[in-house]
Structures are given as C-alpha cells and as structure tokens.
Amino acid sequence: MGKQLLLDNIHAPGIATLGVYREFGGYKALEKALKMKPEELVDEVKKSGLRGRGGAGFPTGMKWGFLAKPEGVPRHLVCNADESEPGTFKDRYLMERKPHLLIEGMIIGSFALGARTSYIYIRGEMMYVYHILEQAIQDAYDAGLLGENIMGSGYSLDLHVHPGGGAYICGEETALIESLEGKRGNPRIKPPFPAVSGVWNRPTVVNNVETIAAVVPIVNMGGEEYAKIGVGKSTGTKLISACGHINKPGVYEIDLGLPVEEFLYSDNYCGGIRNGNKLKAVVAGGSSVPILPAELFLKTAKGEPRLMSYESLADGGFATGTMLGSGGFIVMDDTASVVKNLWNFTRFYHHESCGQCSPCREGTGWMEKVLYRILDGHGKKEDVDLLWDIQSKIDGKTICPLGDAAAWPVASAIRHFRSEFEEYIKNPGSIKDVKHYYRLHNEKEPAY
Amino acid sequence: MPKVTIDGHEIEVPKGTTILQAARMIGPEVAPPAMCYYSKLKTSGGYCRTCIVKVTKGSAQNPNPMPKPVASCRTEVMDGMEVANFTSPDLLEARKGVVEFLLINHPLDCPICDQAGECDLQNLGYEHGAAKTRYDFERRTFEKIDIGNKVQLHMTRCILCYRCVKTADQLCSNRVHGVLNRGDVSEISTYIQNAIDNEWSGNVIDVCPVGALTDKTFRFKSRVWFTKPVDAHRDCKTCAGKARIWFKGEEVLRVTGRKDQWGEVQDWICNDCRFEKKKVSDWTIEGPSHIDRHSVIAQNHYELQNLKLDVGRQLNKLAGEAEKNNTNTSTKKATAKK
Incomplete structure (x- = not known):
C-alpha cells in the first residue's frame, strides 16, 4: 500500500466529528498555515506539483497564481463537489467520512487566496452528505475554526454549502458558478476565465474536493516532501474509485506512478478480475475518457508497462492512450458489451447536455438513437461510420468540455472495438432486450 | 489598433472588436454566418456554433494557432491574428456538421412555414448544408x-x-x-x-x-415574396417609429423593424406600431426597402433609384428595351431567380 494521506484513519469511529478528527491530528495544518504568509502557502502548493484532481489535471499552484487580485474586490474559493461522472465516487466517500478534511482544506485555501467567503457546491443528489457537511461546518464555527478571527490569527472566513439541482453540467466550473449565483446552469463562454471574473464577476478559483483536501497534507509535510511521492509531473497520491468486474471495488488511495497491473491484480487494491475472467477493456478515468482494450491498457503502444499517472495513461494520445481523468476506474471483463456500455454512457450525456450549443444538444441525442437502433437489432451497416462522423463533428466544437466528453468514448469504442459494432449489426439475434432501461425510467424509447 | 487578417484580407479594427464584426467590416465575402449572434443584444452569440472560424495565428506575440475552432462572434481580435474562414476546407466541413445538427430536429416543411x-436557417442550409439529411429518427x-x-x-x-x-x-x-x-x-x-x-x-x-x-396578425396571410416591403415612419411616442411595412396590393399586411444587410433590425419598434398601425394613412412612406437581389423577396421588387420621375421617358425606355428583349418581364424574373 502507498501512503494514505487523505484516507488515513478513515475507518476510525467518529472521524466525521470534530473531536475525533482533531484527536487524529486534524486542524494542525490550519494552525501551521495561519502562521505562514498567503504567498508562502501558494508557493508550497506550487512546489508540491499538485494537479487538479477533478479531471483536467491543471497544476493547482499555477491556477492559484493566476487569480486576479484587484484592489477592493472580494475573491472567492469554490469547491466543486458536484461529482457526477459515471464511475467516479471518490469525493462523496471523502466528504461523508472526513468532512473536516475538506473544511480544513477550504480554510487553508481561502486564506492562501485571500477569500473571505467561500462555497462548497455539492451535488443535489448527495443530500445526506450536505447534512454531514452542514453539521461539520456548524461544529467548526462553534470551535472558532470558522467565522471571525480564526484561531486568533485575525483572519475571518465564512463557508457555505450550496446544494445543486442535480445536473452533471454544473460540475463544469462556469456552469457551477452560474448555478451558484442562482441562474440556469449553463456554461459561460470563456474568456473571461473564472480567475478574472467568476462568482458575481469576482475573481474565483474553482477546485475539486480532492484537490482542496490534498492541500492539508501538503501543508503538514511541506510541498517538497509531497512532490517526492509519485513520478515525474504526477506528484502525490490520488484517489481512485474502482468499479466494474473486479473482486474488490472501492475507493483506493494510490501513489501516482503505481503500475496499472499492480493496481488491477494486487490484493491490496482491485484484487483481480471477478471469477477469474479475462480482462476486456478499462475506462481509466471516468466515463468521459477513452476506453482502452486490455492489451493497450496494460502496456503502451511502445510496449512499456503503463503506470497510474497523468502522463503514462495519456501516452500515445487518443489513438492508443487515454487519460487519468477524475479517477473513475471502470473495469470490464470478457462478458461485458462495449457497445451496450457505450450506449449507456451516450444516453447519460444526452440526458445531461445543457442544450445551449447545437452540436452537443443535437449530436448527443442522435448518437444515443443510433446506438439504440444498433442494440435493438435494427442497425444499418453505415451506422458505425455515421457515429464516427457525428462524434467528430461534436468534438471541439462546443462551448464547454461536455461535448468532447460525449464524443471521446464513442470515438475510442469505434477505434478499438469496431468489430463488435459490426457483429451486432450482422447478427441482431444475439442481442438482449435493452428497452428495460427506458421502461424503468418511464421514458419513451427512441423511435426510428 | 489591432490588425487582423481574415481569409487573406487585412483590416485594422478598434480594440475589443470580435472576429465576426471585423469580418463584417471587410464584407460578406468573408463574414461567417451567424444564427444566434445579434449585435444589438448584449451577451448574445456563442450558442449556435455556425460562426466558428479557425484561428491559424493567435497574435503577433503568441503566433501559435488556437487548438479548436472558435466562435468568431465571441472571440476578440488580437494584433497580428490570422483567421481562416472560407479558405479552410476542414472548417467548412465542421460548419456543415453544425448546420446538420441544427436541422436534424427542425421540421423540413418550409412550404408550409x-x-x-x-x-x-433556410439560407444557411442552402449555403452551407448538405442536400440530403442522414437523420432518420x-x-x-x-x-x-x-x-x-x-x-x-x-x-x-x-x-x-x-x-x-x-x-x-x-x-x-x-x-x-x-x-x-x-x-x-x-x-x-x-x-x-x-x-x-x-x-x-x-x-x-x-x-x-x-x-x-x-x-399572429400576419400568420398565413401571404407568402413573404408576394408582399412588397416599403420603408416608412410615423410619430410614435414609444419608439423611433422607423419601420418597414409590407404591402400586398394596397393593403398593409404587417409591420416589422428595418433589417440591415446582416438580418438585424436597425431600430426596435413598439407593439403599437407593429400590431395596430396597419393603415397606409398611419405611415409616411419613404420608399421601397433595399432587398438583396439574391433574396426571394426580390422577386418583382423595384428600387427607388431605378424609378425615374419622368414617367414618360421611363415608358419610352421600357418600350425600347422590350423591343430588344422581346419580353422584358420574363428576363427580369429570370435574373431575380438567379
């Protein structure tokens, strides 16, 4: 097992309460941070090499450095807890078990950025986590860790939790900001970036839950020490939520740079494929990233063993690589159907598209319908090429990355599993009923 | 003032101008189509993606091309920027895709619309779209x-x-x-x-x-190409009163704002002018509106500058022309159709 910086003591009884959290060394980092200068804290984060854990992997220190600091204009730190990517459930686990870790990270981050009011934007479906956070924040206020003059340092901070209405799109930072302001959660057109004009047109930093939580160990151990964990530009530890056809699904904290083979087969982590089945494909970082077949996943196209790191997983670009993404690790054994899985993903993106720009609004629905037609046994032989053409016309043409996220799984599935699509079209008899999904949700299945 | 090159045409524009505005300043030969952008409405644009262009050179300081096509209506020009619009085949293909997306859920029943x-959208589909739809749902x-x-x-x-x-x-x-x-x-x-x-x-x-x-006061009264647009004004307490009135014979069928070359109204008009003032006596007629000759509305349309006050001379001229061309009206119709 690697270092457990975020998940240490996660099973300790009562770790969600302030008292137990402090017994295990909680809020030590805050004490240390409040004695430092804000710029020093930003420098520590820069030194740590911490990269955004929400999916894009943008260096956090650099993001904090970009924050505009005009005179007399308040700044905000916003925590993006709208975790809704299929396959990703690491933030929820962290928040429900150790809410104070996030709150401590929020206070340190806000202090480093000079924010006096900060927000946690939580996904609407996770209402029970919202209540846990509310309770934790109340406890922190009562203990003088939030509010006026925190720990006698003269720094004051208000922290609010804001539940969303249950839209995946509000995980996109500018849509999140719109939603936080009380508007319809449509992504904004960038520029201006949130670092210049975010919440209420004030400079804003939006960070993922895990990114903010990782600031706590960085302050505790020092940025340089943190940077020693990991490999190359992928420093530190990362939470991976493993699911699918593995023996031990769950949330694991790994040192970045762990070989994927070890992660997949070691008993410390996933524990191998269920029933001793053969590995077929892996979606390494949440539904948005390209799917990879087993042979390309375990070894890169050059024949090097693949590591769990930003660079190694992206090796080979989209042709033979994928992305670390948000750490939603979905494993499929040889009983799984890539086409069916893809239809489910595409259905999700169709449902979650905000409808603002045309390629994503119309294209996602079109792809779902074509995939449904294939799965319903009425696929045409030109449908695979049609799907490829539709995804290529969505990719890169939209306002926000949701369009890309909808296009990449389609592109990669066709790239690596084209024969499976063709098999479905040639032998429609081999297909099991897929209508149940629509019946389950009281929806009308696509007509053709 | 930043200089920008669009499809090989260089232009100097004020700071803060968008690529689309700069392209419109050059002229319709480089201006990308726009379905959602409206210069008179703040924060409009960026949604339909038909105005996407390829930025082949970001600026003089940072000559790297932009990785993705950008919405020209919401991207400001930088000094030394180079933009490819109609000169980039990839981009035209991408735009064709956008047009297809706009049309897949749009009923193709223009004859009854x-x-x-x-x-x-009809114009856009005609200029940038495909002849057939691939959408069969x-x-x-x-x-x-x-x-x-x-x-x-x-x-x-x-x-x-x-x-x-x-x-x-x-x-x-x-x-x-x-x-x-x-x-x-x-x-x-x-x-x-x-x-x-x-x-x-x-x-x-x-x-x-x-x-x-x-x-609703105009719905299904007439096809637009059977009506003749005329610029007119009236004293209105609410709006500027500058409108376009559409005649069919002697009757005013509807009143709209005056649209410019880019299909945008020049002055907003109030509901009173639009819906209530449908008598010729309500308006002071200025003259026929300018209509692009490629438009179907240009059918049988005439313009003020062509209309000579000396009717006698005009008639003589027409008679002369008629002799030359046998039937004058049929050639006129033919050119309009082109």
Missing part, C-alpha cells in the same frame, strides 16, 4: 403556444438561439421569458404561458431566425 423566404415536436394575443411560439421550429430570451431580458422589464428544461428537450417559454405584457415584446418576432416566433 410562415417564415419561408426570409428564414435565416422521429423529430421532436411541441404544441404551439400563444405568447400574448399577438405572438405565437412554435417550439418545433426553434433552434434555441436564445435571441428572444436576450431580447425579453434586455428590452422588457419584468422578465417572464426564458428557457425551461435541459438538453434537446429544452424549450423557450414564458413561465406557465404567461404573456409578455410589454410594449416591446413584438421584437422577439424580428430577432427569431426561424419561424418559431411569428406575428
């Missing part, structure tokens, strides 16, 4: 909704350009007009069908690029 003949449909007693909304035709939402936002107070739902089932609506009770609300008809918002 009231907007046909002055529809931006059921298209989304909605019931028609009345927005007030003068405006009808037919969401089935809507391409969600948000222009009417911005109009309602920026012209009308007490906004009750917005977007409901999400994704491809989102719909423009006044909340629970509240009417926009405002003297400017009729302008949503003019900004609508398709036949989704139509004038």
Whole structure:
C-alpha cells in the first residue's frame, strides 16, 4: 500500500466529528498555515506539483497564481463537489467520512487566496452528505475554526454549502458558478476565465474536493516532501474509485506512478478480475475518457508497462492512450458489451447536455438513437461510420468540455472495438432486450 | 489598433472588436454566418456554433494557432491574428456538421412555414448544408403556444438561439421569458404561458431566425415574396417609429423593424406600431426597402433609384428595351431567380 494521506484513519469511529478528527491530528495544518504568509502557502502548493484532481489535471499552484487580485474586490474559493461522472465516487466517500478534511482544506485555501467567503457546491443528489457537511461546518464555527478571527490569527472566513439541482453540467466550473449565483446552469463562454471574473464577476478559483483536501497534507509535510511521492509531473497520491468486474471495488488511495497491473491484480487494491475472467477493456478515468482494450491498457503502444499517472495513461494520445481523468476506474471483463456500455454512457450525456450549443444538444441525442437502433437489432451497416462522423463533428466544437466528453468514448469504442459494432449489426439475434432501461425510467424509447 | 487578417484580407479594427464584426467590416465575402449572434443584444452569440472560424495565428506575440475552432462572434481580435474562414476546407466541413445538427430536429416543411423566404436557417442550409439529411429518427415536436394575443411560439421550429430570451431580458422589464428544461428537450417559454405584457415584446418576432416566433396578425396571410416591403415612419411616442411595412396590393399586411444587410433590425419598434398601425394613412412612406437581389423577396421588387420621375421617358425606355428583349418581364424574373 502507498501512503494514505487523505484516507488515513478513515475507518476510525467518529472521524466525521470534530473531536475525533482533531484527536487524529486534524486542524494542525490550519494552525501551521495561519502562521505562514498567503504567498508562502501558494508557493508550497506550487512546489508540491499538485494537479487538479477533478479531471483536467491543471497544476493547482499555477491556477492559484493566476487569480486576479484587484484592489477592493472580494475573491472567492469554490469547491466543486458536484461529482457526477459515471464511475467516479471518490469525493462523496471523502466528504461523508472526513468532512473536516475538506473544511480544513477550504480554510487553508481561502486564506492562501485571500477569500473571505467561500462555497462548497455539492451535488443535489448527495443530500445526506450536505447534512454531514452542514453539521461539520456548524461544529467548526462553534470551535472558532470558522467565522471571525480564526484561531486568533485575525483572519475571518465564512463557508457555505450550496446544494445543486442535480445536473452533471454544473460540475463544469462556469456552469457551477452560474448555478451558484442562482441562474440556469449553463456554461459561460470563456474568456473571461473564472480567475478574472467568476462568482458575481469576482475573481474565483474553482477546485475539486480532492484537490482542496490534498492541500492539508501538503501543508503538514511541506510541498517538497509531497512532490517526492509519485513520478515525474504526477506528484502525490490520488484517489481512485474502482468499479466494474473486479473482486474488490472501492475507493483506493494510490501513489501516482503505481503500475496499472499492480493496481488491477494486487490484493491490496482491485484484487483481480471477478471469477477469474479475462480482462476486456478499462475506462481509466471516468466515463468521459477513452476506453482502452486490455492489451493497450496494460502496456503502451511502445510496449512499456503503463503506470497510474497523468502522463503514462495519456501516452500515445487518443489513438492508443487515454487519460487519468477524475479517477473513475471502470473495469470490464470478457462478458461485458462495449457497445451496450457505450450506449449507456451516450444516453447519460444526452440526458445531461445543457442544450445551449447545437452540436452537443443535437449530436448527443442522435448518437444515443443510433446506438439504440444498433442494440435493438435494427442497425444499418453505415451506422458505425455515421457515429464516427457525428462524434467528430461534436468534438471541439462546443462551448464547454461536455461535448468532447460525449464524443471521446464513442470515438475510442469505434477505434478499438469496431468489430463488435459490426457483429451486432450482422447478427441482431444475439442481442438482449435493452428497452428495460427506458421502461424503468418511464421514458419513451427512441423511435426510428 | 489591432490588425487582423481574415481569409487573406487585412483590416485594422478598434480594440475589443470580435472576429465576426471585423469580418463584417471587410464584407460578406468573408463574414461567417451567424444564427444566434445579434449585435444589438448584449451577451448574445456563442450558442449556435455556425460562426466558428479557425484561428491559424493567435497574435503577433503568441503566433501559435488556437487548438479548436472558435466562435468568431465571441472571440476578440488580437494584433497580428490570422483567421481562416472560407479558405479552410476542414472548417467548412465542421460548419456543415453544425448546420446538420441544427436541422436534424427542425421540421423540413418550409412550404408550409410562415417564415419561408426570409428564414435565416433556410439560407444557411442552402449555403452551407448538405442536400440530403442522414437523420432518420422521429423529430421532436411541441404544441404551439400563444405568447400574448399577438405572438405565437412554435417550439418545433426553434433552434434555441436564445435571441428572444436576450431580447425579453434586455428590452422588457419584468422578465417572464426564458428557457425551461435541459438538453434537446429544452424549450423557450414564458413561465406557465404567461404573456409578455410589454410594449416591446413584438421584437422577439424580428430577432427569431426561424419561424418559431411569428406575428399572429400576419400568420398565413401571404407568402413573404408576394408582399412588397416599403420603408416608412410615423410619430410614435414609444419608439423611433422607423419601420418597414409590407404591402400586398394596397393593403398593409404587417409591420416589422428595418433589417440591415446582416438580418438585424436597425431600430426596435413598439407593439403599437407593429400590431395596430396597419393603415397606409398611419405611415409616411419613404420608399421601397433595399432587398438583396439574391433574396426571394426580390422577386418583382423595384428600387427607388431605378424609378425615374419622368414617367414618360421611363415608358419610352421600357418600350425600347422590350423591343430588344422581346419580353422584358420574363428576363427580369429570370435574373431575380438567379
């Protein structure tokens, strides 16, 4: 097992309460941070090499450095807890078990950025986590860790939790900001970036839950020490939520740079494929990233063993690589159907598209319908090429990355599993009923 | 002042100009089409993606090309920027894709649509789209909704350009007009069908690029190419009173704002002028409106500068021409059709 910086003591009884959290060394980092200068804290984060854990992997220190600091204009730190990517459930686990870790990270981050009011934007479906956070924040206020003059340092901070209405799109930072302001959660057109004009047109930093939580160990151990964990530009530890056809699904904290083979087969982590089945494909970082077949996943196209790191997983670009993404690790054994899985993903993106720009609004629905037609046994032989053409016309043409996220799984599935699509079209008899999904949700299945 | 090169044409523009505006300054030969951008509405644009262009050189300081096509209506020019629009085959292919997306859920029933003949989507499809559709699924449909007693909304035709939402936002107070739902089932609506009770609300008809918002006082009265647009004005307490009135014979069938070369109204007009003033005596006629000769509205259209006051000489000339060309009218029609 690697270092457990975020998940240490996660099973300790009562770790969600302030008292137990402090017994295990909680809020030590805050004490240390409040004695430092804000710029020093930003420098520590820069030194740590911490990269955004929400999916894009943008260096956090650099993001904090970009924050505009005009005179007399308040700044905000916003925590993006709208975790809704299929396959990703690491933030929820962290928040429900150790809410104070996030709150401590929020206070340190806000202090480093000079924010006096900060927000946690939580996904609407996770209402029970919202209540846990509310309770934790109340406890922190009562203990003088939030509010006026925190720990006698003269720094004051208000922290609010804001539940969303249950839209995946509000995980996109500018849509999140719109939603936080009380508007319809449509992504904004960038520029201006949130670092210049975010919440209420004030400079804003939006960070993922895990990114903010990782600031706590960085302050505790020092940025340089943190940077020693990991490999190359992928420093530190990362939470991976493993699911699918593995023996031990769950949330694991790994040192970045762990070989994927070890992660997949070691008993410390996933524990191998269920029933001793053969590995077929892996979606390494949440539904948005390209799917990879087993042979390309375990070894890169050059024949090097693949590591769990930003660079190694992206090796080979989209042709033979994928992305670390948000750490939603979905494993499929040889009983799984890539086409069916893809239809489910595409259905999700169709449902979650905000409808603002045309390629994503119309294209996602079109792809779902074509995939449904294939799965319903009425696929045409030109449908695979049609799907490829539709995804290529969505990719890169939209306002926000949701369009890309909808296009990449389609592109990669066709790239690596084209024969499976063709098999479905040639032998429609081999297909099991897929209508149940629509019946389950009281929806009308696509007509053709 | 930053200099920008679009399809090989260099132009110097004020700081803060967008690529689309700069392209329009050069002329229609380089201007990308726009379905959602409206220069008179703040924060409009960026949604339809038809105006995407390729930035092949970011700026003089940073000559790297931009990785993705950008929405020209919302991207400001930088000094030394180089933009490819009609000169980039990839981009034209991408735009064709966008047009296809706009059309897959749009009914292709132009012959029974009231907007046909002055529809931006029709023009766009003609210029940038494919001849055949590849979409063979059921298209989304909605019931028609009345927005007030003068405006009808037919969401089935809507391409969600948000222009009417911005109009309602920026012209009308007490906004009750917005977007409901999400994704491809989102719909423009006044909340629970509240009417926009405002003297400017009729302008949503003019900004609508398709036949989704139509004038109930004009619906199905005539095809637009049978009506003749004439610029006219009147003393109005609310608006500037500069409008375009559409004649069929002696009768005024409808009143709209005056649209410029880019299909945008020059002055907003009030509902009183638009819906109530339908007598010739209400208006001071200025003369025939300028209509692009490529438009179907240009059929049988004549312009003021061609109209000689000396009718006698005019008739002589026409007679002379008629002799030359045998039938004058048929050639005129033929050129108009081209």
